[in-house]
């Protein structure tokens with residue numbers, strides 16, 4: 001049903017690749033990894049004999065001049081029961097860059113080729129050891145910024161996200177079979193298409209789409225972090241608030257309106273949610289030249305944010321610029337600052353805080369988690385990428401278009417076609433449908449040796 005388009009000239013897996021699997025620099029142990037058909041041959045010269053499969057074996061590692069480079073552990077994983085699905089040899093050497101360099105050179109002299117970034121994972125994908133979302137999760141696990149992100153990436157790597165996508169694909173397939181059967185028997189079409197089971201299936205696929213989209217949106221935030229931009233009038237206390245939330249005196253705070261001009265960034269961790277706070281120049285109508293550029297940047301930051309904190313001075317009357325300034329797609333939370341200066345207990349929409357005393361900041365942090373959808377983060381959270389969220393959105397749009405075509409015009413053919421398009425979008429997430437260009441883009445972001 002799905003098409004895989006691979007440029008075989010690039011994906012040729014017969015050659016043997018080699019690379020350090022551990023980062024450059026010194027350490028107790030460094031691992032050099034080889035994968036491919038030539039592993040057994042190369043091992044004959046490099047470590048004199050191939051170790052028993054999966055048994056840690058002490059070996060002398062030899063250079064191309066047959067002189068010893070190091071003594072260490074060799075591990076042999078014959079394919080297909082290996083990470084890449086090919087024969088894999090791991091050499092655990094002493095962790096110095098010179099040793100690693102000599103080992104890689106020796107393997108190259110024996111016919112191996114230096115691996116490209118992500119090439120081991122790419123081979124694992126091409127040999128069906130992992131699907132594409134799982135392969136991406138390897139890089140996300142390695143790059144995760146918080147423990148929660150790491151746990152979620154591991155779930156994606158274990159295939160939980162892929163399973164949810166595959167389940168949805170399977171349900172869309174059932175729907176399509178149903179609809180196509182109706183099209184093939186036109187005299188019964190009307191009955192078929194108003195069949196209650198069909199409507200129930202449509203309904204449950206719609207619900208699956210919504211839940212998967214929610215999960216993927218949170219997964220994306222777990223991976224990429226959540227960007228929150230502080231905007232408002234000059235002197236509202238944006239910089240003070242950022243400093244207070246981050247516990248660092250990053251931004252200059254003064255009583256002069258128009259203090260901040262450049263965009264300032266500070267990363268904080270709210271219960272495992274990586275939040276990037278972005279402080280901006282106060283928005284006002286008659287700024288000087290420098291401030292004007294600051295305001296332009298503030299508006300740009302706002303448009304690219306995941307959420308906006310609209311900071312207001314609680315002692316001043318609320319001002320109406322909010323609607324004109326903010327971007328409809330980006331959620332806005334109104335934050336009334338300087339609550340310490342109020343005599344009466346505050347009331348009204350938004351959160352009331354004091355950057356000076358710290359009052360209300362716990363509530364503010366909870367609101368930020370809400371904005372990120374982070375509160376519903378059960379144990380089942382997985383990581384996802386922007387690419388996945390966008391593919392899911394496109395798939396959902398096709399699905400909804402098909403559903404309306406059925407409801408509005410009883411157009412079974414259109415529904416079938418939209419379902420096919422939705423499936424193909426979902427297939428791109430797991431790599432059922434992929435192109436060499438997409439694979440190139442994804443794997444080139446990996447580190448060498450992974």
Ligand SMILES: Nc1nc2c(ncn2[C@@H]2O[C@H](COP(=O)(O)OP(=O)(O)OP(=O)(O)O)[C@@H](O)[C@H]2O)c(=O)[nH]1
Nearest residue numbers: 234235236237238239240258259260282338355356
């Ligand atoms: N009493 C009180 N004063 C505050 C509070 N937060 C900020 N201020 C004061 O308000 C003034 C402006 O604070 P900033 O943080 O520089 O305000 P800003 O919004 O970054 O201003 P611009 O960068 O000029 O746009 C400073 O004098 C701060 O000390 C607060 O919660 N309570």
Ligand SMILES: [Mg+2]
Nearest residue numbers: 238239259260
């Ligand atoms: Mg400021």
